Every structure is written in C-alpha cells, then in structure tokens.
C-alpha cells in the first residue's frame with residue numbers, strides 16, 4: 001500500500017521474475033519513488049472509509065466470528081467446481097450474507113482468488129457498496145473484472161475511481177464531466193419524469209454516506225454532508241423515460257436540479273490490480289511536472305496552469321513519461337537510489 005507520505009512502494013514482485021528482470025523492476029520502483037507521487041488527497045474527497053472502519057468490517061469480511069461444521073444444504077449437492085463457479089456469479093451482498101452462515105461457506109468463498117483480491121485491494125469500494133445498498137447489483141466476477149481493468153470507461157485515461165451505482169471505472173475528472181455519472185435525488189427524478197412508485201423502485205438508487213466531499217472539480221471547497229441522501233443516476237432514467245419530457249413536462253422544467261457534489265458522493269477510489277504481477281496501481285503523477293507547474297505560477301501552487309487530475313499515469317505510462325521528462329530525470333539523478341542504475345548497467349555488461 002502507498003504510505004501516508006504519498007510516496008509509492010511496490011506491493012510485491014512477480015514470483016517468476018528472473019534476476020535481471022527483478023533488477024529492472026527494482027530500478028523502476030526506485031524511479032517511481034524518486035519522481036512519482038500518488039495524490040491520495042483526491043480519494044478523500046469522494047466516498048471513503050477510514051482505516052479504523054476498515055478494521056471493524058474486516059472481522060465480517062475477512063474472517064467469520066460464527067464457526068460451525070454444518071454444510072451448505074442443497075448447494076453441497078453440486079460438484080465443487082460448479083459450486084465455486086456459482087459463487088463467482090453471486091452478488092456481493094449475497095456473498096457477504098453467505099459467509100455469515102457457517103465455516104464451510106466462509107471457506108468456500110475465501111478459496112476464490114477473485115474474492116481474496118477484492119477484499120484485499122478493493123475493500124473501500126466493497127464497504128461503500130454494502131453501506132450504500134448497492135452490493136446486490138455487483139457480482140463477484142463483475143467486481144474482480146473491474147478491479148483488473150485500468151482505463152476510464154469514458155475518456156480512456158488511467159481511471160483510479162469507480163462510479164458506484166453503475167459500477168463503471170472512471171477517472172477523477174469524469175466523475176463530474178461525464179453525463180453518465182450525473183446523480184440526482186429520487187424526488188427530482190420522480191418529478192421530472194412523473195414516475196410511479198414502481199418505476200422509482202426500478203431505478204438504481206443508493207443511500208449516500210455522511211462525510212467530507214469535494215463540491216466540484218474546479219472548486220477548492222469541501223463540504224461536510226451529514227444527511228444520508230437517496231440518489232439515483234440521471235442517465236438511465238433519461239434513457240428510459242426521456243419521451244415523457246417531450247410530452248408532459250413544460251420545457252422550463254426539463255433541466256434537472258443537479259449538484260456536482262452528488263456525483264462525488266457516488267464514486268470512490270478503486271486501484272488497478274494486475275493479476276500477473278499481483279501488484280496494485282493507484283495512479284502516479286509526476287513530481288517533476290508538478291514542480292515545473294508551480295515554478296511557472298509562483299504563488300499559485302493551489303491553482304496550477306494544468307488541471308492536476310490531468311497528469312495521472314498508470315505505472316507503465318509513468319515510466320514512459322519519465323523517459324521524456326527532463327524535470328523528473330533531474331529528481332531521479334539527485335536521488336540516493338540513482339546509484340542502482342549504474343550497478344545494473346555494470347552487472348549487465350559483466351553477464
């Protein structure tokens with residue numbers, strides 16, 4: 001995990017890596033430590049779960065307090081492989097409840113590599129799904145697949161976040177900028193499209209979590225949201241009931257009331273997990289480029305010329321960026337770990 005000071009460390013290295021590849025990985029990690037940074041601050045302006053809350057839920061997610069030797073009833077009649085496959089297609093709410101049943105259920109769920117990855121690296125998103133009453137809409141396989149993807153579904157850049165109601169990977173910018181991540185209150189969607197109670201019930205509603213949220217991409221303000229709001233994504237309702245706007249509602253009432261803070265209350269950080277190397281990537285920004293932006297705008301450190309969320313790279317793309325970024329290279333050359341490069345070159349020559 002990235003430590004509190006924002007510098008990055010690798011979680012683990014590929015067990016199959018040969019010595020020379022391992023040295024290269026060491027070198028890459030050292031470069032990232034010297035010239036890269038993970039801006040965890042953004043993760044604290046969307047849905048987030050504190051470390052102490054994590055440890056409280058881990059008792060129910062990672063271990064079970066209920067120990068029993070009984071079986072799984074009718075499910076036990078299935079061949080084990082088929083049962084495991086069925087578990088992968090179950091939703092996260094069902095799996096959460098199933099693990100509470102008995103020890104056998106817990107062991108079956110915990111034996112799935114997908115479940116272990118989800119609770120190890122996507123715990124914030126899992127807690128958010130449970131608390132926001134969205135966990136029944138996401139299967140274990142759906143969760144795992146999103147965890148193992150890294151691009152924002154809307155713009156294609158590195159996406160270190162997830163839009164929870166529709167379970168879509170996105171970047172920080174698209175949480176506000178893309179129309180599909182727009183959230184409105186249930187009352188508002190009901191008014192706009194004149195929905196019946198049953199139609200409202202079919203919307204993917206979520207109950208927001210109290211906390212501190214950013215009020216917008218271009219705002220330095222944060223707001224504490226005490227109330228738990230019932231929100232729905234606007235886009236699916238618009239797709240299904242948009243024709244009612246044309247016929248029944250006066251044109252002046254077409255525009256929904258929309259507060260950007262609601263989008264951030266429906267999104268949270270989700271790192272990219274690479275199953276090959278068993279490492280996670282939260283996105284890396286270039287400290288060299290940041291320093292240059294501040295130098296170019298003295299006294300404007302909080303308002304750099306380039307939007308700060310623009311420069312978030314995946315691990316691989318950061319290393320490519322590093323090759324062309326003189327500012328980052330200077331930071332690396334001044335780092336005590338730069339000696340590693342000379343050692344690797346020497347060893348390669350002597351091979």
Ligand SMILES: [Zn+2]
Nearest residue numbers: 152155171174
């Ligand atoms: Zn995006």
Ligand SMILES: [Zn+2]
Nearest residue numbers: 286288289325
């Ligand atoms: Zn740079």
